[in-house]
Amino acid sequence: MPKxxxxxxxxWRWRVADEWRAAFESGAxxxxxxxxxxxxxxxxxxxxRTVEVxxxxxxxxxxIYKRRGALQSLRAALFGSRAARELQALLGVLDRGISTLPFxxxxxxxxxxxxxxxxxxxxxxxxxxxxxxxxxxxxxxxYGRWARRVHDAGVAQYDxxxxxxxxxxxxxxxxxxxxxxxxxxxxxxxEADRLRSLAKIDRxxxxxxxxxxxxxxxxxxGDSSARLRxxxxxxxxxxxxxxxxxxxxxxxxxxxxxxxxARFKFxxxxxxxxxxxxxxxxxADVAEGRGAWRRVEVARAIEAWRAANGSMVEAxxxxxxxxxxxxxxxxVYGPVAP
Numbered sequence: 001m002p003k004x005x006x007x008x009x010x011x012w013r014w015r016v017a018d019e020w021r022a023a024f025e026s027g028a029x030x031x032x033x034x035x036x037x038x039x040x041x042x043x044x045x046x047x048x049r050t051v052e053v054x055x056x057x058x059x060x061x062x063x064i065y066k067r068r069g070a071l072q073s074l075r076a077a078l079f080g081s082r083a084a085r086e087l088q089a090l091l092g093v094l095d096r097g098i099s100t101l102p103f104x105x106x107x108x109x110x111x112x113x114x115x116x117x118x119x120x121x122x123x124x125x126x127x128x129x130x131x132x133x134x135x136x137x138x139x140x141x142x143y144g145r146w147a148r149r150v151h152d153a154g155v156a157q158y159d160x161x162x163x164x165x166x167x168x169x170x171x172x173x174x175x176x177x178x179x180x181x182x183x184x185x186x187x188x189x190x191e192a193d194r195l196r197s198l199a200k201i202d203r204x205x206x207x208x209x210x211x212x213x214x215x216x217x218x219x220x221x222g223d224s225s226a227r228l229r230x231x232x233x234x235x236x237x238x239x240x241x242x243x244x245x246x247x248x249x250x251x252x253x254x255x256x257x258x259x260x261x262a263r264f265k266f267x268x269x270x271x272x273x274x275x276x277x278x279x280x281x282x283x284a285d286v287a288e289g290r291g292a293w294r295r296v297e298v299a300r301a302i303e304a305w306r307a308a309n310g311s312m313v314e315a316x317x318x319x320x321x322x323x324x325x326x327x328x329x330x331x332v333y334g335p336v337a338p
Contacts, residue, residue, distance in 0.1 A: 001094055002102040004087070012107040012114075015087060020104050028055045029105070029116075036062065043275070045259050048082075052119075059119040060104065067112050081106075081113035082181070092185035093177060096153035100177045101166065120166060126175065127162035127204060135170035140211050144218025146175045147201065156189050158182035160197045161204040195231065199238035203246070251310035255302065268324035272305060273332075277318035286319050292335040293318070301329030 004015040009030045016024045023029045039053035039062065051062045065082040080088070083106040093100055104116040126143065133139055157164060159182065167173040189197065198219065202212050216232050223231065254261050255272060263272055266287035278286065285291040298304040305320035308331060322329040
């Protein structure tokens, strides 16, 4: 279990893991604001922003929670900041015997709080490994057994799915739970809560129906065939409902600034784009019709954009470009391979 020590530096009150204490007392992290200014912004949302920083050739992610308004300040004073609550959840998870990547430090100051995590160069997100590994069967079975251990340990995560799990490799996954914003540690989840959690996992596994059933077999262990079939049918039904909810959220969310979508204006044209599909550097090319992007002209651009993002059948477009003074525009896909 890592130990965390109190350190004050550069206007922040830190709780720092043992091995990083010197770096905050007199090393690179003692000049934290300079590190942030030199870092690479990853995202900047209403409640938090993420910056990538480099220290001595190592990469770190800094997640900074913005404290907005008197109510949030009062909540932080009474219950601790978001970052402090994340650290508490992480320590609770480790105490239950579930592996994760310990934080480098958490920090607080009057206006905000932050979490610092070192990027794991030897690990990859589990959903990516599941989509690319040739040894998917063994990996899925290990994932199912591990997910059961997490739940039995009394650990519950709101988005307990492969995007919040890191793996080493398919034949030796050494799975680690990450992202503690919405983690609770207490009693093991009820049957209903487990099935809802498994439904969220089911919709995220990039594999065949047989592979998803293999995951449930590994999770439920010695269930009889009839019992397993009943539980699997309930998970499939809940997963279908969750996918429909995801689709509605995407239809609504694709025309709002959030961690997935952003609005742009370039000259007289404007539109929306998916942050994971293109960066700001590509906006000029997309807006002016340059580059290898595939474009589909549509009469009601925003309606078409919302429908495409809510579709559960095909990959959504990267952006929508709306013509000046008109509802017409283009859905932009790609870029097209040469």
